[in-house]
Amino acid sequence: MGEIKKRQISEKDKNSTAKDSSDTLVKEGYITVVAGPCAIESRAQLDGIAALVKENGLKYLRGGAYKPRTSPYSFQGLERKGLEYIKEIGQKYDLKTVTEVTDADKASIVAEYVDVLQIGTRNMSNFALLKKVGKIANEMNKSVILKRGWGSTIKEWLLAVEYITSQGNAEVVLCERGIRTFEPYTRFTLDLSAVPVIKKLSKLPIIIDPSHAVGQSDLVIPMSRAAIAVGADGLIVEVHTDPGKALCDGQQALNAHQTREMLAQVEYIAKFFGRKIR
Ligand code: PEP
């Protein structure tokens, strides 16, 4: 796959993260794989992971700056500094960037730094946040990833989309990331049937987050394969150059070798459907 191309960044580009309107997150004929760390930990950490993402021919880098952790004592993210790093490193490697917005008051600030605004599972029903993100995404030409609430039905999820789209016509991509069931072996239960159901009920694209669903890196590859086989338009996957040292979700992050392996396997299945990986 592609060599790392270090792009010469003009002053104009440095100050702009506006999305090229012809380039959407989900693209006909392609499987878009968004990859990166759970949390942005430092400039060096994100730089190394972005290099991995780029050398694998991918176009989208993820990384959390505001982390909605279950425990208030866990690492909460680098916040504004994290946003600065993802913008800088996205430009350095010519990668589009994805980060989560956790607070309506911060939506416009976050949108100044990244191309795609992610709404996490804990906020799928935070309707004030959905409306604000919808408005900002429309005004600033950003895409939105709306994760499914882990306790929400498909119908509730599709209604949540309308809080976003009622504010304009930003690109909205659904993300199934696992729901809570009685099974404790995996972190959540990946509801793969959501993909064909969404395809039946709506025209919205849908991607899969196998990482948060299974919570263990060795299970991420088989579920990534399954996601493509069932018709998902892409994946969002946690990857790390040193998962053992990750400040957040290291146990589910793919290392460099696993990342290459996952992409090779996913590419094989995507080919069957006439789709390329990007
Ligand atoms: C994430 O993608 O960083 C995240 C926190 O995911 P979720 O909202 O699905 O738990």
Ligand code: MN
């Ligand atoms: Mn995570």
